[in-house]
Amino acid sequence: MPDEPDAKADLDRSFSELYRTHLRDVYSYAYYRVGNHHDAEDLTEQTFLQAYRHYERALRESDGRPLRPWLIRIAHNLAANYYRDRARRPESAIEDAAVISAPHTTETLVEGREELERILAGVQRLPDDRREALIMRFALGMDNREIARALGRSDGATKVLLHRAVKQLEGIVGENGADPTAEEAA
Amino acid sequence: MSTTEFEARLRAALHPVEPREDFAVRLERGLVNLAELAADELEAWELSSMRDPRNWARPAAAAVVGAGAGAALVVLRMRGRHRRRRAQSANVLDLAERTVRDLADEARRLLP
Numbered sequence: 001m002p003d004e005p006d007a008k009a010d011l012d013r014s015f016s017e018l019y020r021t022h023l024r025d026v027y028s029y030a031y032y033r034v035g036n037h038h039d040a041e042d043l044t045e046q047t048f049l050q051a052y053r054h055y056e057r058a059l060r061e062s063d064g065r066p067l068r069p070w071l072i073r074i075a076h077n078l079a080a081n082y083y084r085d086r087a088r089r090p091e092s093a094i095e096d097a098a099v100i101s102a103p104h105t106t107e108t109l110v111e112g113r114e115e116l117e118r119i120l121a122g123v124q125r126l127p128d129d130r131r132e133a134l135i136m137r138f139a140l141g142m143d144n145r146e147i148a149r150a151l152g153r154s155d156g157a158t159k160v161l162l163h164r165a166v167k168q169l170e171g172i173v174g175e176n177g178a179d180p181t182a183e184e185a186a
Numbered sequence: 187m188s189t190t191e192f193e194a195r196l197r198a199a200l201h202p203v204e205p206r207e208d209f210a211v212r213l214e215r216g217l218v219n220l221a222e223l224a225a226d227e228l229e230a231w232e233l234s235s236m237r238d239p240r241n242w243a244r245p246a247a248a249a250v251v252g253a254g255a256g257a258a259l260v261v262l263r264m265r266g267r268h269r270r271r272r273a274q275s276a277n278v279l280d281l282a283e284r285t286v287r288d289l290a291d292e293a294r295r296l297l298p
Contacts, residue, residue: 012221019217027205041209048217119199138193139200170192 015055019048022068025140026075032135033079035124043082047075069149072136076150115173122172130165137162 023044030043051058051074058070123131129151136142136150148158187195205213 015221016214016217019214023210023213024202024204028203031203032200037206040203041205044205044209045213045216048213049220052217052220115195116199119196123200134196135200138197139202141202166189166193166196169196170189173192 011056011059014059015052018051018055018067018071022071023048025068026071028139029072029075029135030079032123032139033075033132034082039082043075043078046078047071050074050078065149066146068140068142069146072140072142072150073152076132118173119169122169125172126165126168129161130168133158133161134165134169 026047027040027044030047031037031040034040034043051071058067062070123134126134132151133147136147142150144155144158144162147153147162148155151158151161153161
């Protein structure tokens with residue numbers, strides 16, 4: 001079997017590239033799911049270990065399609081187990097996430113930061129599927145098709161999910177603490 | 187505020203988060219070690235492992251290696267000795283047994 005070591009080396013090289021390309025995506029997703037860097041690192045590490053274990057098969061079955069949705073789906077499943085095991089939801093405040101890089105006056109900086117913090121707090125109050133869809137779209141820049149694959153939904157259902165998520169979040173942020181299920185009921 | 191403006195704010199709030207550099211380096215090193223171990227030591231071991239109960243210590247050692255802070259050190263030492271083990275081994279099974287013994291010894295020595 002003279003080709004096997006070469007095939008394994010190719011596979012490892014390919015996985016290494018996948019890792020480098022998507023580390024930030026997986027980490028960002030994990031961070032916004034769990035709300036702190038410590039658990040985000042754990043989740044990211046577990047995601048890539050799991051991915052490495054199943055990489056050959058995923059590559060074979062992907063049929064040339066991008067593997068980012070597959071990676072995020074692994075993180076999504078692990079995060080679900082994480083909450084099930086620990087019986088907890090994401091922490092309400094995301095640590096130091098609302099960083100504004102553009103220069104502003106002190107006043108606008110504070111206002112801008114407060115607004116971003118309100119938005120982040122609102123995201124944490126969304127139902128799980130809506131929150132995840134927003135993280136994938138806005139933190140990772142995934143398109144509808146990628147999000148659909150990561151969540152195991154149709155493209156159409158994903159488009160509706162995203163639309164409703166944004167509308168509900170607008171309602172939450174606008175009312176600044178209103179019942180997050182109000183829009184859902186409407 | 188229009189929905190488009192709101193989405194722009196949402197994009198600013200949910201900005202991508204960079205992992206800490208030391209974490210990224212540690213994770214990449216762990217994956218490289220895992221790949222090398224899987225390709226070399228473990229592959230040989232898997233051929234013969236379950237035939238001999240003496241080798242069953244290997245999964246436990248591997249679990250410790252995978253989880254512990256001293257993992258990289260164990261792997262590095264294992265890699266360092268690989269050439270010597272290969273030279274001493276009569277065949278693949280012999281190499282696998284030597285690898286298992288060496289790894290278990292190394293893990294016992296280095297890990298709590």
